[in-house]
Amino acid sequence: MPFGLTNAPTTFQAAMTTEFRHMLDRFVLIYLDDILVYSRSLDEHVEHLRTVLERLRQAKYKANRDTFEFVRQELEYLGHYVTPQGIRPLADKIEALRVWREPTNTTDVRSFMGLAGYYQRFITGYSRIAAPMTRLQSPKVPFVLDDDARRSFQALKTAMLMATVLSIYDPTLPTRVTTDASGYGIGAVLEQHDSNDWHPVEYFSHKMPPINSLDDARKKELLAFVMALKRWRHFLLGRRRFTWVMDNNLLTYYKTQDTVSSTIGRWMYFIDQFDFTRKHLPGLSNRAADALSRRPDLCAVTHHAFAFDEELQRHFIRGYESDPDFATLYAHVSSDHPPASHYRIADGYLLLHSRGKDLLCVPRDRRLRTRLLGEYHDSPLAGHFGVNDTIARLRQRFRWPDLIIDVTRYCDSCEVC
Incomplete structure (x- = not known):
C-alpha cells in the first residue's frame, strides 16, 4: 500500500479486522500493524500464537521477526503499561x-x-x-x-x-455496574470482585445532555444506566448475571406505571437484553458514581478522603440531638412509630428525601460544618470556587440551615481566595 494515502490507515485496519474477526476480544487485540495476543496459560498462549501466525501466512502478510516479543508478563501497548495486576x-x-x-x-x-x-x-x-x-x-x-x-x-x-490502576476485565468474575445522575452529569463505575475486594475496571462520566437536564431524577438515573450499558456492552451483553447498583428503585417504579413515554419504552426494551440483578444503595453510600456525576471538585478523590466513619457519625448524632432545628424531628423519626414524612434515619444520619434524592441533614455543629466546608472548598480538586458555586455543590447533597451565611463567612476567611 503506498505511503501518504488519506484512507490508508482505515483501509488497513479494516483488512486486519476482517482477517482476525473471529479472534478479536477473545485472545487478540489489533491496532493497525500492532497485534497483541493474550492468554491465561503458557500452553494456551502457544496455541493462540500458532493460530495467529497461521492466519498471517494464509493472508500472505509478512511479519518482521525482529519486532516480535513473546511470552511477556508485562508490556507497553498503545500508551498503557499492562501487567497481571492491571492497567x-x-x-x-x-x-x-x-x-x-x-x-x-x-x-x-x-x-x-x-x-x-x-x-x-x-x-x-x-x-x-x-x-x-x-x-x-x-x-x-x-x-x-x-x-x-x-x-x-x-x-x-x-x-x-493520582490515576487509579484499572483491573483487566475477566468475564468469569462477579461484576457490578454502579450508576448515578445529577443535574450536571452522569457517572458510572464498572467493577469486578476477586477473592478479596471490588476493583475498578473503568470509570465513565458524561455531561448531562441539555435535553435531559430538566427531566426528573428517575429518568436521569435510567439514562445513566442506559449510557453505561452502551459504553460497556461488549463486556456485559451475553454474560452471566451482573449487578446494577443504584440509589433509586426506578425500574420498579416504571414497570408499575400504566403508561410510559416512548423514550422510556425504548430504554426499557434495550435494558431487557441484559441479564442483571438490582441492588439499591442510598446516595450517601454510593460515593464513587455519585461523585462522578457531580461537578469537577466532587470527584471520588474528595469523597474517599472524606469518609463517613464512626467518629463522624457520632458528631452527626450529637449535633442532631442538640440542634434546635433537628432535635425534635430527629427524636420523632427515630422513635418506634415514626410519623409519615419525607425524613428518615439511615445508620444514625437524618436524611430528607427531596426530588428523588436523599439529602443529608447537617446540624449546627461548628466543627462538623467547618470540616464539610473544607472538603467542598479547599480539597485538592475543589479548586476554591466562589460562594455561589460552593453553595450549589453543597445543596446537591445536603439539607443545611443557614448554608448561605456559613459558606459566605468561610469563603471570605479563606487565605487562598
Missing part, C-alpha cells in the same frame, strides 16, 4: 502532563486535551473536570484562560498523577 498510563505520558505549561492558545488546549482525553477512563469525573477546558477547544469561543479554565487545567494534571 495504568505510561509514566512518561503522565510526566508530560505534569510539566505541561499553561496553554496560550486554542492549539495548545487541543494538544493537552488530546493527551488527557486518551486516559480519561482512569479519571473519575473526567467530563466535568475538563468542561471549562473543553469549551476552549471550540473555534466559536474566544480564547480566554479564565480562573475556571486554570482550575480545570490544574485539576486534570492532579487527577492524572
Whole structure:
C-alpha cells in the first residue's frame, strides 16, 4: 500500500479486522500493524500464537521477526503499561502532563486535551473536570484562560498523577455496574470482585445532555444506566448475571406505571437484553458514581478522603440531638412509630428525601460544618470556587440551615481566595 494515502490507515485496519474477526476480544487485540495476543496459560498462549501466525501466512502478510516479543508478563501497548495486576498510563505520558505549561492558545488546549482525553477512563469525573477546558477547544469561543479554565487545567494534571490502576476485565468474575445522575452529569463505575475486594475496571462520566437536564431524577438515573450499558456492552451483553447498583428503585417504579413515554419504552426494551440483578444503595453510600456525576471538585478523590466513619457519625448524632432545628424531628423519626414524612434515619444520619434524592441533614455543629466546608472548598480538586458555586455543590447533597451565611463567612476567611 503506498505511503501518504488519506484512507490508508482505515483501509488497513479494516483488512486486519476482517482477517482476525473471529479472534478479536477473545485472545487478540489489533491496532493497525500492532497485534497483541493474550492468554491465561503458557500452553494456551502457544496455541493462540500458532493460530495467529497461521492466519498471517494464509493472508500472505509478512511479519518482521525482529519486532516480535513473546511470552511477556508485562508490556507497553498503545500508551498503557499492562501487567497481571492491571492497567495504568505510561509514566512518561503522565510526566508530560505534569510539566505541561499553561496553554496560550486554542492549539495548545487541543494538544493537552488530546493527551488527557486518551486516559480519561482512569479519571473519575473526567467530563466535568475538563468542561471549562473543553469549551476552549471550540473555534466559536474566544480564547480566554479564565480562573475556571486554570482550575480545570490544574485539576486534570492532579487527577492524572493520582490515576487509579484499572483491573483487566475477566468475564468469569462477579461484576457490578454502579450508576448515578445529577443535574450536571452522569457517572458510572464498572467493577469486578476477586477473592478479596471490588476493583475498578473503568470509570465513565458524561455531561448531562441539555435535553435531559430538566427531566426528573428517575429518568436521569435510567439514562445513566442506559449510557453505561452502551459504553460497556461488549463486556456485559451475553454474560452471566451482573449487578446494577443504584440509589433509586426506578425500574420498579416504571414497570408499575400504566403508561410510559416512548423514550422510556425504548430504554426499557434495550435494558431487557441484559441479564442483571438490582441492588439499591442510598446516595450517601454510593460515593464513587455519585461523585462522578457531580461537578469537577466532587470527584471520588474528595469523597474517599472524606469518609463517613464512626467518629463522624457520632458528631452527626450529637449535633442532631442538640440542634434546635433537628432535635425534635430527629427524636420523632427515630422513635418506634415514626410519623409519615419525607425524613428518615439511615445508620444514625437524618436524611430528607427531596426530588428523588436523599439529602443529608447537617446540624449546627461548628466543627462538623467547618470540616464539610473544607472538603467542598479547599480539597485538592475543589479548586476554591466562589460562594455561589460552593453553595450549589453543597445543596446537591445536603439539607443545611443557614448554608448561605456559613459558606459566605468561610469563603471570605479563606487565605487562598
